[in-house]
Amino acid sequence: MKAKIKEKQVKMGVIPVAKRYVFLSALLVLTFVLTGGAALGAHYDMPRGQYFTLLDENNNVIHQTGTKVYKGDEYIAADNSRYKVIDIDGTTARCAYQGQEKMPALDFSTRKNAWVFGGSRLAPVQANKKPTIALYHTHSDESYVAGDGAESVNGKGGIYDIGQTLSNRLQQLGFNVQYNRNNHNPHDVNAYSRSRKTAASLLKQQPDVILDIHRDAVPASQYQTEVAGKEVTKVKLVVGNQNPNMKTNLEFAKRIKAAMDNKAPGLSNGIFIGKGDYNQDLSPRAMLIEVGAHTNQKSDAKEGVTVFADTLPGLMGMNTVNANNAPAAKPLTGQSQGAGTTILIILVVVAAAAGGFYLLNRGSTSK
Incomplete structure (x- = not known):
């Protein structure tokens, strides 16, 4: 009896609601990821008048920033010492020395x-x-x-x-x-x-x-300096650590710093590698x-x-x-076309998904 009712619903164009929601949810999640939306929530600045202080194992100040700092963030100092944030206590970020960064x-x-990015020479x-x-x-x-x-x-x-x-x-x-x-x-x-x-x-x-x-x-002391008099x-x-280009972005940053x-x-003033x-x-x-x-x-x-x-x-x-x-x-310009490629992928995925959804509805309403 139930099988006959389900068959009749399909012929009448009634698609199970759950099936539609799963399809649309998958489409929305995929589009959200492709557009980089998943990392936007990490882009927080500190409230006015507040900032983070990064300390090494000996409580020496190695950096200060008005950007919100998270556990796992890293900092390559002016002398190329690399540090990793291992603990957050209020607006203090305690860091562990990771060694000298090879520039x-x-x-x-x-x-x-x-420029060498990802093994390919430009x-x-x-x-x-x-x-x-x-x-x-x-x-x-x-x-x-x-x-x-x-x-x-x-x-x-x-x-x-x-x-x-x-x-x-x-x-x-x-x-x-x-x-x-x-x-x-x-x-x-x-x-x-x-x-x-x-x-x-x-x-x-x-x-x-x-x-x-x-x-x-x-x-002001964090940035004030004298160069050539x-x-x-x-x-x-x-550099943001939540994107597929992170390694190449960091390589580029290191080359800029070397210059x-x-x-x-x-x-x-170094390179900050933060969430986002x-x-x-x-x-x-x-x-x-x-x-x-x-x-x-x-x-x-x-x-x-x-x-x-x-x-x-x-x-x-x-x-x-x-x-x-x-x-x-x-x-x-091969690697400079990342934005165009991403947008094209999004359009193709959305178009394919829309077409599939149309066919799904069309198939369910056919008699």
Whole structure:
């Protein structure tokens, strides 16, 4: 009797509700993962006035950051010492020394600084083409008290002045620059979701590097330094550890740091490897940089990001002797197409799933 009722329901177009929910749930989960949504919840900044302090086994301060720190996060210090967070006590992160990080050796006397990612070598240059660097800001409100009058400015904060300074200097050095000034406020956990659309749109132009420009929220001493006789702020690199490009992002960060250490000793504030993806799953050459803190002079941050720009031509295979007139070129774009590939996969999966759902309904309603 029950079998006859079920057969009649199918012929009448009544599909078991559970079957539909399982199908749609699987589709939603797959799309969520492919779009990088699974890691967005990790992008927390500390409340205003609070920050994390990282301590080594001897209670020495090795780093401070306004980003929420989790057990398992890592930090490669300016001297290339690597630490891992093993315990959290309030806003104190206790770390264990992991050894000296092996940094890549870069030869700035030639144009052979090929990048090695995942075992595949990318040629550093193509004749008569300039490298392209894309810039944007996830946290559009970030500002500098000494220069902007506040640490946060609703609308477009002082961080845009840092972005413009970087853009101007990169262009002077011979780069093509794509600078997107989209406003992604408010400064909340969903900011990276909003800026993801901006990053994806920038990556359609296949830039060689894409930088998300920030400033930190810690005491000024954490970033204040002097490079070549100038007062500047240090620059920190941030790598998300929850994305499939993590290893290549970290390799890229290490190469940037090696270039900074070679061309501007003292400029680097290390590499923080923290929970999250920071939209770096879109490209192996996506990087988040922190240019000083809100407590530093904005003028010093401008100087710092200018010096940072000066370290990039050699890394990109450009002629560092005469960067303004060199026939700069871009690396091969094979691995820069990660965003396009991800979007294509999403569209194919959604289309296939939609088609399957249609056929499932159509089949159930046929007589």
